Every structure is written in C-alpha cells, then in structure tokens.
Amino acid sequence: MTTLQRLCAEVARRYAALDLPAWPDPHPDGAPPREEEYSRVTEPQRYRIAAARARVWAEVLAEVGAAVAPDPVRGIPLDEAGRADLSVPVDRALRVAPPAGVDGASPWWLLETDVPQDDDGGVLPVLRGAVGAPGQVHAVLPDCGCDACDPGSDELLEAVDQAAVRAVGAGVSLRGRHGLRRRDWHVHWRSDGTAEGLGRVPGWPFEALTDACRDLAAGGRPRLPRGTEATVRAGWFPEA
Structure with missing residues (x-):
C-alpha cells in the first residue's frame, strides 16, 4: 500500500543522491539576524534546491499513478492586495494530478519563478505550490530569500516536504x-x-x-x- 510515510522516505533517498548544495542555519539557537542581513542575498541560486526537491516529489508521485506534465501557465494572480490586475510571472510549471480513481482529490502545481537580483545579475529561484488551480497558492519557498530569513537547507527542504504532503492530503x-x-x-x-x-x-x-x-x-x-x-x-x- 502506498502511504505518505513511504513516499517521504523515498523522496529523501532520491534527493540525497543528487548531491545538491546544503548549508547550516546561519542563526543557530535562535540568534537574531544582523541588520545588514535584511538587505543581502548570499548565493541566491542555491535556493534551487526547493524546486529540485519538489521535482523529486513529482517523479515519485508519477510512479504511484499521478499524472505529471508541464503546464503552459506563465502567470498567476497576485492576490495579496486584492488586485486582479497584478500577477506573478511563472518561468516553469508542472501539473501533478491525482491517480485515477481517487474521487474528490485536487491536482497540485509546482510553479517556478526566477527573480532577478539587482546587485549581482543573478536570480533567486522561487517555488510556489498551488492546489486546485495555479492561482491558489498554498506555499512560497523560500518565503523571502534574504540572509536574515535564511533558515538553512534542512528547514527549507522540510518545508517543501510539508507542502507536498499537505497538497496531496485532505x-x-x-x-x-x-x-x-x-x-x-x-x-x-x-x-x-x-x-x-x-x-x-x-x-x-x-x-x-x-x-x-x-x-x-x-x-x-x-x-x-x-x-x-x-x-x-x-x-x-x-x-x-
């Protein structure tokens, strides 16, 4: 029987084999961030691990019956201010639909956006997880990206796993x-x-x-x- 516990273990095993960047929490034991960290993004590209972990989830889910396919969506509404005229660009998207025969379940979207960084010309990869429709975003990872808000790679990956488990849950x-x-x-x-x-x-x-x-x-x-x-x-x- 396929269970969420077994899926989580398989995702962790496959992700470990990718040998992607890992880094500790820069603020251990609840240490407060320094003021200058709020305006600094160190190595923004390392946050690609969030999308990589999510793609492993899509791969594992596909093997147990989910239908996974690229989605042509290129923008989703920005509803933070209730403004229908504002949108968030989407650079890459996957639609992950539930296995056949699962009544009442909703599909899940993995929406990737490359946010340009003014200081060094790089990009900050941001992953959004949406459930039910591309615009119904349930998770944004990382939620900020600045050094002050950096939780370390372990907590970021845990947040991706949590978003995936919740997306396929009731x-x-x-x-x-x-x-x-x-x-x-x-x-x-x-x-x-x-x-x-x-x-x-x-x-x-x-x-x-x-x-x-x-x-x-x-x-x-x-x-x-x-x-x-x-x-x-x-x-x-x-x-x-």
Whole structure:
C-alpha cells in the first residue's frame, strides 16, 4: 500500500543522491539576524534546491499513478492586495494530478519563478505550490530569500516536504471577496488541523472560518460569509 510515510522516505533517498548544495542555519539557537542581513542575498541560486526537491516529489508521485506534465501557465494572480490586475510571472510549471480513481482529490502545481537580483545579475529561484488551480497558492519557498530569513537547507527542504504532503492530503479551502474594493481573502485548512489565511472578513474571526472548514470536511453545511467559494479535497493516499 502506498502511504505518505513511504513516499517521504523515498523522496529523501532520491534527493540525497543528487548531491545538491546544503548549508547550516546561519542563526543557530535562535540568534537574531544582523541588520545588514535584511538587505543581502548570499548565493541566491542555491535556493534551487526547493524546486529540485519538489521535482523529486513529482517523479515519485508519477510512479504511484499521478499524472505529471508541464503546464503552459506563465502567470498567476497576485492576490495579496486584492488586485486582479497584478500577477506573478511563472518561468516553469508542472501539473501533478491525482491517480485515477481517487474521487474528490485536487491536482497540485509546482510553479517556478526566477527573480532577478539587482546587485549581482543573478536570480533567486522561487517555488510556489498551488492546489486546485495555479492561482491558489498554498506555499512560497523560500518565503523571502534574504540572509536574515535564511533558515538553512534542512528547514527549507522540510518545508517543501510539508507542502507536498499537505497538497496531496485532505483539506478545505475557502475563498471570497469583501468590501467596496472587493479585496480577496482565503483560508486553507488541512486535515492535520493546521491552517493559514490571507485577508480579513468583517464579522468572521479566523477561528470561525477554520471551524467552518472542519465542519465541511465532516460533511456538514456550516454558515459561511456571503459569496464564499468552498472546496473540499480528498486525500490521495493513506497518511500512516
């Protein structure tokens, strides 16, 4: 039986054979970053390990029935400010669809963007993981890239694995717009109880929205903010 635990072990084994860059956490034991680190990006190209790890995930998933193929998407909406006219460029994209016969599961996208760096002419490789549609981004890795926010390679790879496990796991997403400016908001809830969101809905605390997600996952019909788009996803594989 294919389980997430076995998939994680196989991904780690194959990735180790690639012999890609590794580096320690530059701020061990919670040491605070120096002020100058916030404006510095050392060896930005080393962050390519995030996309490399994600591609290993795609390879392993393909071998257990997932359909993996390049996607022609070249841009996704930037919803941070609720601005439909802003977008993020995409340089490379893979669509990873669930195995045949898995009802209610959603596809996963690996979206790579090469962000030019002004100081040395290099690029910072950024990976976005989207679930359900290319614009429904659940993870951005690295989330910054500056030396102050550098967690070290082990934590970055762990974040990629976590994003992959959550992408193929069960969950609920709520999306909508509110206010005169029609600002976007969303909440992504996962079966492990974790959740994150972007934007606020007046009169709806974050906890109320996650409770609604939990109710939807259990087959309920909770009250939701007006105009909410709700997506309930089944998991691809057993988690144990």
